[in-house]
Amino acid sequence: MYDKLGLKSMLTKAKRRVFFYASISFFFIAAVPILLYSLGYGISRDFKILKTGGIFIQASETGADIFIDSRHKRTSFLGKSGLIKNLVPGTYKVSVTKEGFWDWEKQLEVMSETVTARSALLVPKNPDGKILGTTTPPIKKNKPPYASIKKFWAIPKTEDFIILGDDKKFYRNKELFDIYKIFGTTTAEILRSKKESVFDETFSRVIYWDSGVIDTFWFEDAKKMPEWQKNPFLQVGPNNFMGPIRQVFSYPDWPDWLIATMSNGVWALEMDSSGRQNAFPLYQGKQPNIISLEPDEIIVLDDGNYLEITLPK
Template sequence: MLTKRKRRVFFYISIFVFLFAALPIIFYSQGYRLGEDFALHKTGGVFIRTSESGALVRADKKNKQTSLINKSALVKNLLPGDYQISAEKEGFWPWSKRIEVLPEIVAERNALLVPKSPNMENLGTTSPRIEIPKPPYPSIKKFWEIPTTRDFIVLGEDGNFYKNRDNLDISGLWGATTYNILKSNKSSFFDENFLRIIYWDAHSIDAYWFGDFGLAPKWQKARELHVFYSDSELADARFYPGWEDYLIVVSGDGIYTLEMDASGGQNIAPLYKGEKPKIVFMDKEIPALVIFDSGQYIRIKL
C-alpha cells in the first residue's frame, strides 16, 4: 500500500524524470547541439542560392536538394566552425567553398553552376545586326552606361564628367575613389544595381562599392575589393547578367566565369574555349553572349 509519503516521493521522482527527458528536447528546439568538446553550442546555418533546380548542396554530412521553384537550399543546425560547402549537378561544373558558420547566423552564398556544354549557335561569318548602346556624341571616347537606363556618364574632352549633357560631380556624389577610378587608364564598368564599379587591366581585377554599404553582400567586409590576379593577359571583363557576385572574363583562348568572392576558394569555370575569342555583345535579356572567334560569330546562351 502506498503511503502518503511514498506517493509524494514517486511524484517528485516523476517530475525529475520528466524534466531530465524534456531538457534535451528544449535545448534541441532552441538550436543547441552537443559539440566535440561535449558542451552545448548554439548552431548556425548555410543558405545556398544556385542557378539550377535539382542541384545537390552538401554541408558536412548533410545533403539538401534545391527545389524547382526557388533553386536554393538551407542547411540548418550546424555547429560553429568551418565547413566545406559544395553544390553539384550532373552536366555542370561543381561549385565549392569553405564557409565559416557562426552561432545564430545563416551564412549566404550564390552558387553559379556553369554547364560543361553550353548552348551555342553559330551565326556565320557576317556580323549580326546588333544595336550597342552608345552616347550620341561621336567625339566621346570614354563613357559608361548607367544600368537600366538610357543615360551615360561621359568624360568630356575638357576633363570634366557629364551625365549626358549635364555636369556631374562624381566626387561629391560617390567620393574621390570613384572619381580616381573613372579618371584612371584602367577599363571600368558599373554593376547592374549601380552600386559598385569594377576596374581592371591586363592582369588584375578590382572592385569598389560606392553605394550604400549596407546593401553590400555580407561576405564583403570593405568597400575596396581585390577580385583576381591573372598571370595570363586579360582581354575583357563583364558582369554575368543576373548574378551580381560573378564576372565573365576573357583570357587567352578562353572565356570564363569568375566568382568575385575569393574567400574560402574562388570558383572559376570555363564557358568557352577557342582560339582568340572576343566579346561583341552581351544580351542581358536572354541572357547570351555574342562572340567572334576564328572568323565566326557565335551566340552562347548563359
C-alpha cells in the same frame, strides 16, 4: 545448496540493479544531445554547448545536390533551394553539384542563431550555343551621345552615360556632373586614371582591370554592401589568370558574378571572396571577344566566326 542458490540469486539481483542503473544513465546521456538538438543547441568539438545556425543555398538548377561537410540535401525538381539547420558554429565545406555541371564549392562560416545564405551559379560543362556564321549579326551597342569625348561609361539599365570630356570634366549626358561630390574621390580617380573600367549592373561598384588583374570598388552606401563583403575594395580571381584579360562585364542578374574574356576562353568569375572565388568556363576556343551581351546570351567573335552562347541562369 541453499546458500549457493541464495548467493546466486543475490548476484543476479545485483547484476540486474547495475544493468538497470546503467540503462537509466545511458538513456539520460543519449537524451541530452537529442534534447539540446530539439531546443536549437549543439555540442562543439571542444564540448561547448552553443546555439546552432544553418546554411541556406539557392542553386541556379533544380535537382542539385548540396553537401555541407558530411550532410547531404537534394533540391527538388520544383525548387532550387536547400536549408540545412542545427549546425554548430564553425566553418563548413559546402559543395553544390549536378551531373554535367562544374561543382560550386566554398568554405562558409556558421554563426549562432544565424542562417548563412548563398546563391550558387551552376555552369554546364558543355554550354548551349550555336554558330552564327561569318556575317556580322545585328547588334545593339552603347554609343556616346556625341563625339569628341575622352571616355564614356554606360549607366546600367538606362540610356544615360557618364562622360569624361576633352576638357577633363565629367558630364552626365550633356550636363556637367560633379562626380567627386556624388560618388567620392576614389571612384572619380578610378574612372579618370584607369584605362578599362565599367559600372556593375546595380550601379553600386566600379570594376576596373588591366591585363593581369581585376579590381572593384564599392562606391554606394557601405550598409548596402553584400553580407560577404567586408571592404569596399575587392580583387577578383587568382593573382595569375590564364593569359591577359581583354574584357570584363557584369553577369546579367547575378550581381556577385562577372564575365571576362582572357586567353582562349570566356569565363564566369565569382566576386564573393568568402571561402573561395569560383571560376567556370562559358566558352573555350582560340581568342574570343564578346561583341554583344544580353540577359540570356552572349555573342562571341572567335577566329572569324560569330557564336551565340546561352548564359546559365
